[in-house]
Every structure is written in structure tokens, then in C-alpha cells.
Amino acid sequence: xxxxxxxxxxxxxxxxxxAVQRKELAKEIRDFLVSHVSKTGGHLAANLGVVELTIALHxxxxxxxxxxxxxxxxxxxxxxxxTGRGNQFHALRQxxxxxxxxxxxxxxxxxxxxGHSSTSVSAATGFAxxxxxxxxxxxxxxxxxxxxxxxxxxxxxxxxxGAMQIPLVVVLNDNGMSISQNxxxxxxxxxxIRNTKRYFRFKSNVKSVLEKIPVIGAKLKQFFGRxxxxxxxxxxxxxxxxxxxxxxxxxxxxxxLSDLEVILHQAKALKKPVVVHIHTKKGKxxxxxxxxxDRFHGIGEFDTQTGQALAKKEIDWSExxxxxxxxxxxxxxxxxAITAAMxxxxxxxSFQKRFPDRFFDVGIxxxxxxxxxxxxxxxxFIPCVxxxxxxxxxxxxxLLHDVALQKLHMVFCLDRSGPVGKDGETHQxxxxxxxxxxxxxxxxxxxxxxxxxxxxxxxAVEECDGPVAIRYPRGTxxxxxxEIQEEKxxxxxxxxxxxxxxxxxxxxxxxxxxxxxxxxxxxxxxAAVLDLQQIKPLNAExxxxxxxxxxxxxxxxxxxxxxxxxxxxxxxxxxRVEVFAYxxxxxxxxxxxxxxxxxxxxxxxxxxxxxxxxx
Numbered sequence: 001x002x003x004x005x006x007x008x009x010x011x012x013x014x015x016x017x018x019a020v021q022r023k024e025l026a027k028e029i030r031d032f033l034v035s036h037v038s039k040t041g042g043h044l045a046a047n048l049g050v051v052e053l054t055i056a057l058h059x060x061x062x063x064x065x066x067x068x069x070x071x072x073x074x075x076x077x078x079x080x081x082x083t084g085r086g087n088q089f090h091a092l093r094q095x096x097x098x099x100x101x102x103x104x105x106x107x108x109x110x111x112x113x114x115g116h117s118s119t120s121v122s123a124a125t126g127f128a129x130x131x132x133x134x135x136x137x138x139x140x141x142x143x144x145x146x147x148x149x150x151x152x153x154x155x156x157x158x159x160x161x162g163a164m165q166i167p168l169v170v171v172l173n174d175n176g177m178s179i180s181q182n183x184x185x186x187x188x189x190x191x192x193i194r195n196t197k198r199y200f201r202f203k204s205n206v207k208s209v210l211e212k213i214p215v216i217g218a219k220l221k222q223f224f225g226r227x228x229x230x231x232x233x234x235x236x237x238x239x240x241x242x243x244x245x246x247x248x249x250x251x252x253x254x255x256x257l258s259d260l261e262v263i264l265h266q267a268k269a270l271k272k273p274v275v276v277h278i279h280t281k282k283g284k285x286x287x288x289x290x291x292x293x294d295r296f297h298g299i300g301e302f303d304t305q306t307g308q309a310l311a312k313k314e315i316d317w318s319e320x321x322x323x324x325x326x327x328x329x330x331x332x333x334x335x336x337a338i339t340a341a342m343x344x345x346x347x348x349x350s351f352q353k354r355f356p357d358r359f360f361d362v363g364i365x366x367x368x369x370x371x372x373x374x375x376x377x378x379x380x381f382i383p384c385v386x387x388x389x390x391x392x393x394x395x396x397x398x399l400l401h402d403v404a405l406q407k408l409h410m411v412f413c414l415d416r417s418g419p420v421g422k423d424g425e426t427h428q429x430x431x432x433x434x435x436x437x438x439x440x441x442x443x444x445x446x447x448x449x450x451x452x453x454x455x456x457x458x459x460a461v462e463e464c465d466g467p468v469a470i471r472y473p474r475g476t477x478x479x480x481x482x483e484i485q486e487e488k489x490x491x492x493x494x495x496x497x498x499x500x501x502x503x504x505x506x507x508x509x510x511x512x513x514x515x516x517x518x519x520x521x522x523x524x525x526x527a528a529v530l531d532l533q534q535i536k537p538l539n540a541e542x543x544x545x546x547x548x549x550x551x552x553x554x555x556x557x558x559x560x561x562x563x564x565x566x567x568x569x570x571x572x573x574x575x576r577v578e579v580f581a582y583x584x585x586x587x588x589x590x591x592x593x594x595x596x597x598x599x600x601x602x603x604x605x606x607x608x609x610x611x612x613x614x615x
Contacts, residue, residue, distance in 0.1 A: 003028050010084045011063045011109055014055060022059065022257055026051045029078055030285040036089040038304045041422065042100055043074035045283040045296035046145075049175050049254075053143070053278060054078035056260035057171075060268060061139060067111040067127040071120035071144040071154075073101035073426075074298070075173075076110075083109045093422035095590030095598075101426060115426020116394065117364045118151025120144050121170055125157055128166035139167045139268050146174045147341060150363030162245025162273050169267045170246070173254065175280045241275040250277030255284060294344055317453070318415055320477040322347030324454045325384060328461050329355055335461060336376060336383045338362065340369045346386035346415050366391050370398035377408040382461055385410065389417040389429030389471060396435060403467050404439040410467050411460045417446070417471035418507065418558030419582070419596075424589030429471075430582045433506070434563030436469050437536050443468045444536040445490060446507035449480035452533065456490065473508055473558065475592075490533035491542050498526035501610060502550045504543070506532050506557040506565050512596070513556050515603035516610070523611055535565050538572055547573060551614045554578040556606065578613060580606055 004021055005028045007013060017025060029051050037044045055078070057068060063083065070076045080098065081089075085107065091097025102110040112123045124142035131138035144154060149172065161168055241248045249267055252259050260278065267274040282297075283289025288307025289296035301310040329335045329351065337351045341364045352359040362369045366387055373383035392399075392414060403410055417429040436444055443464060447453035453472060460468035482495045495510060496517055505513035510531040517527035530546060547553050555566035555577055566579030582599055596602045600609070 005029065005032060005081070005086060008082060008084065008086065011058055011082060014058045014082055019258060022055055026055060026257070027285070029055075029081060032081065032086065032089075033077060034286050034304055036092065037077075037299070038302050040090070040092045040094065041298075041300040042077070042093055043298050044286070045289045045293040046075040046175075047077040048284045048286055048289055049280040049282045050075045050143075050173060051078050051284070052255045052257050052260060053171070053173065053280065054082060056257055056264055057141065057143075058082050059261055060264040061141060063109040066139045066141065067124065067131075068109070068141045068143065069112045069120040069124045069127070070102050070114055071142065071148045072117050073114035075143070075145075076102045079109070080107070083107050093424070093589055095588070095594040097589075099424055099589060100422065101424065113426070115423070116391065117148040118144070118154040120148070121154050121157035121161065124168055124170070125161040125164075125166070128161070128168040129164065132166050139169060139271075141169045141171060143171045143173060146172065148364055150341070151365055152367060158241070158244045158246070165272050167268075167271045168273045169264070170273070170275045171264075172250075172275055172277045173280055174251065174277060175254075175282045241277075246273045246275045248275050248277065250275075252276070252278050254278035254280035314476045315450075316347075316475055317472045317477045318345065318347030320347070320450055320453060321386070321413055321415070321457070321472070322350050324457050326351050326354055328458060329358065332382065332461060333358075334381050336360065336373075336381050338369055338373050338376075338383055338385045340364055340366045340387055340391065342386070342388065342391075342415075345388070346413070348386055366395040367398050370395040371402045373410055374398070374402040374406065374408055377403075377410045378406065383410050384413060384461070386413040386415060388427075389414040389432045390420075390427050393431060393435060399436070399467075400439055404441050407441050407466050409465050411457070411464075412467065412469040413457075414469055414471040416474045418473045418509075419587060419592055420474050421592050421595070422589050425586040428582075428587040429473075430558060430560050430587055432469070432471055433535055433557065433559040433565055437563060437565075437568060439467075441466045442536060443534070445470045445534055446532065447472055448478070448505075448508050448510040448531050448533075449484075450477045451480055451484045452490075452493075452531075453477065455484075456533075459490070471507065478508060478511070491539045492533050492546075493531040494528060494546065495531050496527070496529040498528040500525050500550065501527040501552045501554065501614065502530060502546050503527055503554045503556055503606075503610075504530045504532050504546075504565075504569060505555070506535060506559070509556045509558055509601075512601065512603050512606065516606040519603060519607035520610060523615070525611065525614060527610070532565070535568075538568060540572060543569065543572065547575075552576075552578060552610060554580060554606075554610060556580045556601070558582070560584055578610065580609075 004025045030048055033047055088098040093100040099106060101115045102113060104110050104113055120142035124140040127140035247270060249263050252263050263276055267276050282293035302308060336358045337348050338360045339346050339348055340362055343349050343352050343361055369385060373385045376383045414432055417432055420427050420429060436442055445456045447456050456470050485493055496514055503513040513529045517529050520527045555569050557565045559581055561581040562584050564581050566577055566581055570577040580601055
């Protein structure tokens with residue numbers, strides 16, 4: 001018997017299904033997600049939680065005409081399935097395959113490229129205003145989670161949108177804590193009344209009748225409106241969204257298809273800013289994900305029966321950072337840890353347990369995290385701010401204005417620096433050298449191995465008196481095969497000597513530089529390899545000394561070309577430097593190996609280009 005899912009070729013097919021069939025389709029989609037994500041890895045728990053919501057959205061709206069913006073976008077897998085892309089899931093997040101996030105180039109129903117948090121309401125507001133200006137009967141929908149709503153940009157958008165009469169629906173997917181307290185049985189009854197078609201038809205009819213009464217109709221309508229608002233305020237303690245100018249509908253069970261469809265129809269019919277508040281369960285329908293939604297938020301390949309990861313777990317950079325920071329915190333009571341909704345991802349869960357009074361998770365609010373930490377630093381503490389490289393971009397002004405200009409002693413630990421692989425363009429951490437290097441007073445360090453990382457963190461806490469950024473990649477923390485220098489500061493470590501060429505490498509790219517040097521040696525070209533260690537300030541004396549007499553100086557980094565280490569080295573030396581870096585274009589998804597190959601950064605490609613120049 002053919003499954004319902006096999007007959008979904010585009011967004012219109014779901015409208016042909018009965019209510020019973022749509023419920024069956026939800027089950028099929030959950031089975032499909034577990035089966036496919038277990039092979040490719042990806043964001044599973046969030047997608048399992050929005051199956052019914054996505055079906056309801058596709059049932060109520062025309063997703064290729066109306067505009068649906070998925071905040072962050074990692075929960076868009078179901079949307080992709082319902083728009084006929086189920087046959088591409090074997091290549092989800094793979095090189096050349098389907099993105100794990102909405103992508104306008106991929107399908108017309110992907111209204112807006114997302115990947116970072118708290119942007120959906122702003123983008124949807126833009127779509128709603130555009131529809132009104134063009135006189136089109138379109139509705140813009142923003143689907144945002146309660147976590148993403150902690151981002152300040154979402155509140156800025158709500159504040160703006162609520163003041164306009166635009167066709168905007170904000171679906172608040174509440175899968176964590178409750179935003180507002182329900183007030184007894186009457187509140188429940190009020191919700192039931194407000195969420196029925198009969199009530200909305202009645203309210204609409206009353207308005208229509210009042211408007212037709214000569215002379216006093218409009219005044220009566222305003223009068224009854226004020227009475228209704230006052231009555232609601234007496235009964236409902238939290239009028240948060242209505243204070244922003246939105247009509248609030250909900251909360252409603254986000255796994256009840258019929259209720260979802262009713263409330264979304266109501267929201268669409270209002271043609272003005274509306275918040276639809278739904279409750280969902282992350283990982284819904286797959287027991288391991290329900291029990292451990294954090295682990296299944298973003299997961300690699302796993303066994304569908306047990307939920308256990310298939311890859312062997314080795315200590316990664318995040319975990320090594322957490323261990324090292326805890327050890328330092330034992331000696332330094334003034335050391336604090338701050339993160340923006342990523343304690344697990346940044347390796348701070350142990351610190352959180354051991355030093356709860358010195359740990360701060362500020363939510364998805366990177367700008368606040370940096371300035372909050374700056375206040376702590378000004379008060380005499382040493383804050384360590386752990387944020388992914390791609391997310392720290394969101395706090396650029398705070399890094400300059402609140403940290404650099406005040407010369408504050410703060411430590412920034414940039415997890416996921418360099419290419420991160422399968423999450424694609426929005427998550428690649430290949431810009432941090434560029435956006436940090438021109439900030440006055442910043443020290444930028446980049447370890448290639450575990451021992452140097454520990455030393456750098458200790459140095460940043462105990463010896464520096466200004467802002468320090470330590471950037472490190474995703475993946476296994478590597479042990480060095482060379483002798484680790486223990487002198488004060490970081491002047492660079494010459495890990496391989498050679499008389500013909502110097503390759504100065506940043507962070508873990510030093511291992512590619514060593515491999516390239518070994519290939520060059522087979523052609524009687526002898527390359528020295530410098531593990532740079534410190535990107536800013538550059539140690540001019542060491543670099544001039546090592547470059548002297550070389551046929552070629554090359555640089556290798558996991559950053560984009562413009563504003564990167566290579567261009568800085570070229571400016572310092574005032575001579576040609578062969579720069580190996582990522583190009584100034586969006587860096588696509590794929591494994592790190594595939595990305596290096598695509599962009600000419602494998603040891604073989606590096607050696608080939610150097611040979612072409614020097615021979």
C-alpha cells in the first residue's frame with residue numbers, strides 16, 4: 001500500500017488530504033525524519049516538535065504565495081518534505097546536497113534565508129508591509145521559538161510591527177517554559193471562547209452592526225472596545241503581546257491538528273498583527289529525543305533503536321575548554337563564565353554545575369552578553385565569554401564600543417572558528433580574524449593543539465590586562481607531535497625548519513602546512529612551518545627573521561581572504577605573500593575535507609601551487 005508521503009510532490013498536495021489523512025501523514029513524517037536524520041545527522045528534536053504545526057501552516061496558507069519565515073530555520077525539514085523535497089533527504093547537509101536551513105535558491109516556498117536566531121519577525125514584517133504597499137492579499141508568517149524570543153531583535157520587531165495595520169502572524173512555538181501564567185478555570189474558558197469560529201464570527205458581526213449605526217456607531221464601537229480591553233485586563237494578568245499592539249490567540253496544543261488549523265484560519269482572517277501561541281514538545285514521537293532533546297537538537301549519525309551516536313566520542317575543543325576553565329576557576333574566584341544559550345555547545349555544563357553562582361546564561365542575546373560581561377569586567381571580575389564565532393558577529397558594536405575602547409580585561413572564547421561543515425553558509429566561522437583584527441587593543445590567539453589551548457587560556461586569565469580572543473575549531477582537540485614551548489607569551493612555534501619556503505599557519509591549519517611541506521620535500525623544496533599562535537599583535541621580529549632569504553613566503557588560515565592573517569602579513573613584510581584562505585563568498589556546506597578541496601586548501605593543492613611558483 002502506497003504511503004501518503006509518497007504522494008506529496010508540492011505544497012498543494014496536502015490540501016487534498018482529509019483531516020484523518022493529515023494525522024496519518026504526521027506519523028509518516030516522524031518515521032521518515034528519524035530514519036533519514038539517523039544516517040545524515042542534523043537537527044532532529046526541533047523538527048519532530050513542529051510536524052503538526054507545519055502541516056497546519058501548509059493547509060491554511062499558500063506557502064508559495066504567502067510568506068513563511070522560519071526563525072533560525074533548523075526546524076524547516078518538515079516544510080521541505082511538504083514542498084516535494086523528501087527525495088533529497090539522503091543528501092541533507094551533505095556537500096552539493098540539500099541545505100539544513102531554508103534557502104531561497106532551493107525552492108520558492110523558502111521565503112527567506114535563515115540560520116541565526118531572532119530574525120524572523122523583522123523579515124516577516126518586511127514581507128507584510130510589502131504586501132500592503134503592493135495591494136496584495138498576502139499574509140506573512142513568522143515561526144519563532146520561545147528561545148529565539150529571548151533575542152532583542154525579536155522585541156524590536158514586535159515593537160515596530162504592532163504599531164502597523166499589516167497582515168502579520170507570529171507563531172510562537174513554545175516548547176520550553178511557559179511565557180504567561182494561565183489564570184484559573186475562567187482563563188481556560190475564555191481561551192476556548194476566543195478560539196472558536198463562532199466567537200470570531202460573532203465579534204465580526206457586532207463590529208459590522210455598530211459601524212452601520214448613524215452618527216454614534218463608531219463611538220459605540222470604540223466604547224465597547226475599551227470595555228472589552230479593560231475586562232480582559234481584569235481577568236488575564238499578562239497582556240504582554242497585546243501591549244505591543246498584537247492580538248493574542250492561544251495558547252493551543254501544537255500537536256492537535258484541528259485546533260491548529262482553526263486558530264491559524266482565525267489569525268489569517270484578522271489581517272492585522274497577531275500572535276498565535278502554541279505549546280509543543282521537542283522530540284515528539286521519538287522517545288530518545290523526547291527524553292534528551294538537547295542532545296537531539298543537533299546530532300550526528302545514530303542508531304534508531306537506541307538513539308545512541310554511532311561515532312566514537314573523543315574529547316573535543318569545547319570539552320577541553322570547559323575542563324581548563326574549571327581548573328582556572330578553582331584558583332581564581334573572580335573568574336566568571338558567560339554564554340548565550342549554549343552551555344552544552346560551548347562546553348560549560350561542568351562549570352555551570354561546579355560554580356553555579358559564577359555562571360550566566362543570558363539567552364540568545366549576544367549583544368547583551370558582551371556588554372553585561374563588560375560591566376562585570378569594569379567592576380573587577382574576569383568574565384570569560386564563550387560564544388560560537390558565527391554568533392559573536394552579532395555583537396560587533398559591543399566588542400568595539402564597550403570592550404575595546406575601555407580596554408577591559410575580558411576573555412572571549414570563540415568556539416567553531418573556521419569552517420564548521422554541514423551547517424553551511426550561515427554558520428561558517430571564517431570571518432572572526434577579519435572582524436577582530438582591527439579592534440584596538442585586542443589580542444587574538446589561535447591554538448593548534450590541546451596543550452597550547454590550555455596555556456593560552458591561562459595566559460588570557462592570569463597575564464593579560466586587556467581583551468583577549470581565543471579562536472578554536474569544531475571537532476577533536478589534537479595533541480601536538482612537537483615540543484611545546486612554555487616561555488611567556490606566544491611568539492610562534494617553528495615546528496619544522498626549511499631553507500626554501502616559509503609557511504606561516506594559523507591554528508589547526510598548521511597540520512595541513514606540515515603535510516604540504518612533506519610533499520614539497522619530495523621535490524627537493526624544503527619548507528619551514530611556523531605555528532603562528534598569536535594573530536594579533538603579530539610578532540614582527542620573528543616573522544622578519546624567518547622570512548629572510550626564503551624564495552617564497554606563504555600563509556595558511558581558516559578565515560576569508562579579506563582582512564585575514566595573510567593580508568596582514570603581506571602588509572607587514574611589504575613583499576609578496578602567497579595567501580591560502582577561503583574566498584570572499586558564502587562558504588557552502590560539506591565536510592571540512594570537501595570544503596578544503598573545493599577551495600584549494602588541501603596539503604596537495606597547497607604544495608602544487610607553491611611548486612608552480614618556486615620551480
